[in-house]
Amino acid sequence: MRSLIEGLEFGRGIAWHRISAMVMRYWYLLLSSWPRLFELVYWPVLQVITWGFLQSYVAQNAGFFARAGGTLIGAVILWDILFRGQLGFSISFLEEMWARNLGNLMMSPLKPIEFLIALMIMSLIRLTIGVLPMVLLAMVVFDFNLFGFGLPLGAFFCNLIFTSWALGIFVSGLVLRHGLGAESIVWSLMFGVMPLACVYYPVSVLPHWLQFVAWLLPPTYVFEGMRALLIDHQFRGDLMLWALGINVLLFVAAFISFLAMLNSARRHGSLIQSGE
Amino acid sequence: MAIDRHSEPEVPALPTATAAAIEVAHLSKVYKATRAVDDISFTVPRGGVTGLLGGNGAGKTTTIAMIMGLVLPSAGRIRVLGCAMPEQRADVLGRINFESPYVDMPSRLTVRQNLTVFGKLYAVPDLAGRIAELAADFDLTEFLDRASGKLSAGQKTRVALAKALINRPELLLLDEPTASLDPDTADWIRSHLERYRKQRGASILLASHNMLEVERMCDRVVIMKRGRIEDDDTPSAIMARYNRATLEEVFLDVARGRARDAES
Numbered sequence: 001m002r003s004l005i006e007g008l009e010f011g012r013g014i015a016w017h018r019i020s021a022m023v024m025r026y027w028y029l030l031l032s033s034w035p036r037l038f039e040l041v042y043w044p045v046l047q048v049i050t051w052g053f054l055q056s057y058v059a060q061n062a063g064f065f066a067r068a069g070g071t072l073i074g075a076v077i078l079w080d081i082l083f084r085g086q087l088g089f090s091i092s093f094l095e096e097m098w099a100r101n102l103g104n105l106m107m108s109p110l111k112p113i114e115f116l117i118a119l120m121i122m123s124l125i126r127l128t129i130g131v132l133p134m135v136l137l138a139m140v141v142f143d144f145n146l147f148g149f150g151l152p153l154g155a156f157f158c159n160l161i162f163t164s165w166a167l168g169i170f171v172s173g174l175v176l177r178h179g180l181g182a183e184s185i186v187w188s189l190m191f192g193v194m195p196l197a198c199v200y201y202p203v204s205v206l207p208h209w210l211q212f213v214a215w216l217l218p219p220t221y222v223f224e225g226m227r228a229l230l231i232d233h234q235f236r237g238d239l240m241l242w243a244l245g246i247n248v249l250l251f252v253a254a255f256i257s258f259l260a261m262l263n264s265a266r267r268h269g270s271l272i273q274s275g276e
Numbered sequence: 277m278a279i280d281r282h283s284e285p286e287v288p289a290l291p292t293a294t295a296a297a298i299e300v301a302h303l304s305k306v307y308k309a310t311r312a313v314d315d316i317s318f319t320v321p322r323g324g325v326t327g328l329l330g331g332n333g334a335g336k337t338t339t340i341a342m343i344m345g346l347v348l349p350s351a352g353r354i355r356v357l358g359c360a361m362p363e364q365r366a367d368v369l370g371r372i373n374f375e376s377p378y379v380d381m382p383s384r385l386t387v388r389q390n391l392t393v394f395g396k397l398y399a400v401p402d403l404a405g406r407i408a409e410l411a412a413d414f415d416l417t418e419f420l421d422r423a424s425g426k427l428s429a430g431q432k433t434r435v436a437l438a439k440a441l442i443n444r445p446e447l448l449l450l451d452e453p454t455a456s457l458d459p460d461t462a463d464w465i466r467s468h469l470e471r472y473r474k475q476r477g478a479s480i481l482l483a484s485h486n487m488l489e490v491e492r493m494c495d496r497v498v499i500m501k502r503g504r505i506e507d508d509d510t511p512s513a514i515m516a517r518y519n520r521a522t523l524e525e526v527f528l529d530v531a532r533g534r535a536r537d538a539e540s
Contacts, residue, residue, distance in 0.1 A: 021396030025385070028393070032384040032423070095382075103379035104439070107344050108397045109370045266348040266362075269307065272341050272378050 014117070018110050022118030026092045027125070040126055044080050044134035051076040052142040071230050072200065073144045078156055078226060079199045080131055082219055083190050085164030086171075088126035089119045090186040093172040097180055106271055112262060116255075119172070120165050127161075152229055155240040156222050162247040163218045167193075169254040173261035177270055199223050218243040218250065295358035297322045297447050297479030298343060303352030305338050305503075312338045314503040315352070320447075320481050320496075325473060327490040327511075328483040329523070330500035331531050336483040337378070339500070340449055343481070344374060357447060370398055375440040376451040380432075383425025387416060387435050390424055391442060398443035410438040413468065430461040437465060444476060451483045462486075466493055487524035497523070499530055506530050 030036055055072040096102045105115065138144040146153065171189055174182045196210070197219035203211050214220045221243035228236045265271050298320035305313040313335040320326040328336050341347040343354055345362035354361040359368040381390045388407060395403040411417040414434040419427060424435055433453065440448060453469070454462035466489060473480055484490050490497060491511055499507040499514070507514050507530070511523055518526045528534075 015399070017399055018397050021393050024396065025382070025389075025393040028385050028389045029382065099382040099384075100378070100380040101382050103346060103376065104381070104394070105397075106346055107369065107372075107374055108394065109366070109399075110397050111366065263348070266346065269305075269338065269341065269347045271346045272337065 014111070014114055015109075018108075018114045019118045019121070022110065022115060023121050023125075026095065026118070026122045029095060030126070030129075037129065040084075040130040041133050044084065044130050045137055047076050047080060048073065048134045048138050049141070052138060052144070056142065070144050071227055073138055073142055074146065074149075074226055074230060075199050075223060077131070077135060077138060077146055078160060078222060079194070080134060081127065081157060082160040082164050082193075082197075084127050084130050085123050085161045086168045086190050087186075088123035088130075089165055089168030090171055090175075091126075092119050092122045093168070094175065094180075094183065094186060097175060097183075102176075103271060112259065116169060116258070119168065123165065123168065124161070149226075149229060152225065152235045152240075155237075156226060159218050159222050159240060159243040159247055162244075162251060164190075166247065166250040166254040169251075169258045173254075173258035176258075177261035177265045177268075179270060193217060193219065196220070197223060202227060216246065218246045221246075295322075295355065296320060297324075297357060298326075298481060299353075299355040300339070300343070301353045303339070303342060303354060304350045305335075305342060305347065306350045311503050313342070313349075316500070316503075316505045317352075318498045318505060318508050320479055322479050323473070323477045324495045325470075325480040325482055325493045327494035327497040328481060328500065329485075329487075329490060329497060329527060331527075333502070334500040335503040336500055337376075337451060340374075340376070340451055340481065340483055344372075344449060345369075370443060371445060372447040372449065373398075373440045373443055373445040374449040374451070375433075375436045375453055376449075377455055378451070381424045381435055381439060384423055386421050387411075387424055387427070387438075388420040390435065391438060394439050395442050400443055406442060410441060414438045429456050430458065433457055433461070433465065437468070441472060446476075446478055448472075448478060448480045450480060452485065453482070454484070454486060454489060462489070469493070487522060487527055491523050499526070501530055 052073050055070075058072070096105060135146045138146065149156065167189060171182075171186050174185055196206075196214045197217050198206065198214055199219075203214050203220060203224060206214055221239040225236045225239040225243075228234050228239070296319045300319070301317045303313055303316050304311065316335075316339065318326075328339065330336050338347060342349050343356060343361065345365045348362065356368050357371055359365075361368070385393070391407045391410065392403060395406060400406050407420070408417075411420055414437060416431070416434055416438060419431060419435075424432065427435065433456075437453065440450070448469075450469075454465055457465065469480065470493060472478060480493075482490070482493060494511060497507070497509065497511050497514055498505055507517070507526075509517070514526055515521065515523060518529055520526045520529065
């Protein structure tokens, strides 16, 4: 454990110039390719249009959904924050693998903790570019104002982004250790979380035994909290605190597993064979 | 945890001024059943160029990767500029640099953007000036705003070397720096590296299959075969020992298992 924590190399402090260098590197990359920018916006917009029209249809035909206006489209947007947050983190990491640049970075004074912080910042930047148009579109076309959540939106956002980063750190460690053969996990892991996080339905829909598993995931608390806010007009601070507590544990576990996989990659020579 | 917002170079003082640039003692690396490096020991003196020779699979790249801290040794000890590796990596990484065919510069970024990112990672003072200086040295000025992926092999190598020198390293690790280059460009790069070493008093560890390059640049040669060191001396002493006129002939003797002249 000691060597794992030392692997973070906190000892000599974190240097902002190295973190900003990495953010600058990903920013240059993003601006160098319009398809990358287009894709950031394209999928979230497509999502909100599809689900927005579905919600409009259901709301016209069912009293409950008319009452619970916005739960579907709200869930779509919050889900995208979770999903795009993880992708924003992991894709920036994958860019280094695709570019065979990891050796250059690992040989530079950049510390693993600085690398991870840069990836988190980049995840926020990519998320802003991708989700903001989606939120504005929902406002204009479907009369759904995400910012109408008020302060609870901050709690929802923080919990979702923490989960996305924890999963991003974990899958990046897997790719570091196992090479690009593990790349598919980056794209698919979050979809494994989706049914259990109860994005579009309440936890009570799940079989009793599966509910215990669902409550182990921080996003479950967020989506339940969102439904409580929209349907019962009640902010469930207790749910947010539970989510935060589990997120802290997830974060620590993700950091430890990342360092363990980095050490393992160094033992197995994976860092000099960053292909498949 | 302290947040350092300033861009000062992080170059700790040398623990001992007389320490060798690289000291490797009883170093081994075992991958499952394969012993890639087997109990090797050698020293790279400060201010000199040491060649690391050997056929494919001899263990050169693994040795260099262990020296850089990219691969953890199974056994043995490494000191780089007086610092134990990999334990003291953070103290030494700002003072060394490398160029290798198994890493690339991000191809979508322009040359200037790549050099800027790496310059900031190494906290290079007056970065714009340093990039202009390197661009002039490596004849890259007209390519500075071109995407790195759109350069020719020779231009890419020059960019990789400019990156390797951006922090004015005390120690350069070069793995096949002139592979796939035409003789003119390769000669130009060798001259530049020799000039840099003389000007800065830098040390260089050079892995190469080009024996003429090794003869020209290296004042010491370590020959590896199947993970072990076959010989370690000055080029002239090794050639004399094998009774050969060139290192290429020595290389073939070692590769084909012919005994040294003095021992036969």
